Amino acid sequence: MAKGCRPCCSLPHGWLSLAVAIVATIGLCMSLNTLSNCRFVTVSDDAFANMPGMSGMMDINRGFGLTTYEKYENSCQPYNEGWDRFPEDLGAMHIAARAFAIVAVVFGVIAMIISWCICCISCDIRFIKGLGITFGCIMVFQGLAFLFFGADLCKRHECAFANAAGLNIAAIILWAVASFLSFLVRPFDESATDSVLPVTSDVDQKNVTEKITEIINADGTKVITKEVLHADGSKIVETTKIGKDDLEKEGDMEAIDV
Known part of the structure; x- marks a missing residue:
């Protein structure tokens, strides 16, 4: 709406x-x-x-x-x-x-x-x-x-x-x-809306399972896959691909932290 x-x-x-x-x-x-x-x-x-x-x-x-x-x-x-x-x-x-x-x-x-x-x-x-x-x-x-x-x-x-x-x-x-x-009728409030926004309860959060998988390819890139499984059987999959240059930067930062 x-x-x-x-x-x-x-x-x-x-x-x-x-x-x-x-x-x-x-x-x-x-x-x-x-x-x-x-x-x-x-x-x-x-x-x-x-x-x-x-x-x-x-x-x-x-x-x-x-x-x-x-x-x-x-x-x-x-x-x-x-x-x-x-x-x-x-x-x-x-x-x-x-x-x-x-x-x-x-x-x-x-x-x-x-x-x-x-x-x-x-x-x-x-x-x-x-x-x-x-x-x-x-x-x-x-x-x-x-x-x-x-x-x-x-x-x-x-x-x-x-x-x-x-x-x-x-x-x-x-x-x-x-x-x-x-002349006394008020204008329509455009900020009002009757749309129903999704609400996530604490119970839903307890029944959510997350699975993160990292795969390093031969070309040096890395693919991170995040799967979120809800109690009702629905699943959300997010995939992130990281380039070789970004991986080298992450490695340098880890070395400095050590």
């Missing part, structure tokens, strides 16, 4: 990387609900009593979302669904709010997938900080969904804060938390 490797999904960057992934997943769920919910704002239904193609639902607040509206009570319909299309133009600000919310969801899906991958794969800490910046951008895009309140619909009628707007606030907070936690 290569140095610094860890088993798959063993959180090489620590538990904070898992927290980032969980928060990003919940944030994405909030973003998706904000985009699909038809009650981002509510408007009194009296304002649409004489509008063609609208059902008469007096004394209630009709919901309007980023991509759908409440055609009938508790029934969400897309704005562009043929003859069910909402007959009033919501304006450019509504289009912008919807576009920013869609961008937040698209980038949120990508960032969420990457955050889960980081729980399994070690990477450069700069990449994780870049992911934190991405979460921050998603938070900004999500916040721009509140441009809805500047739409022509809300200029002509009084728009009230509704469910999806609350979900949008929750999504903004979660993306902000994911961004903050990403």
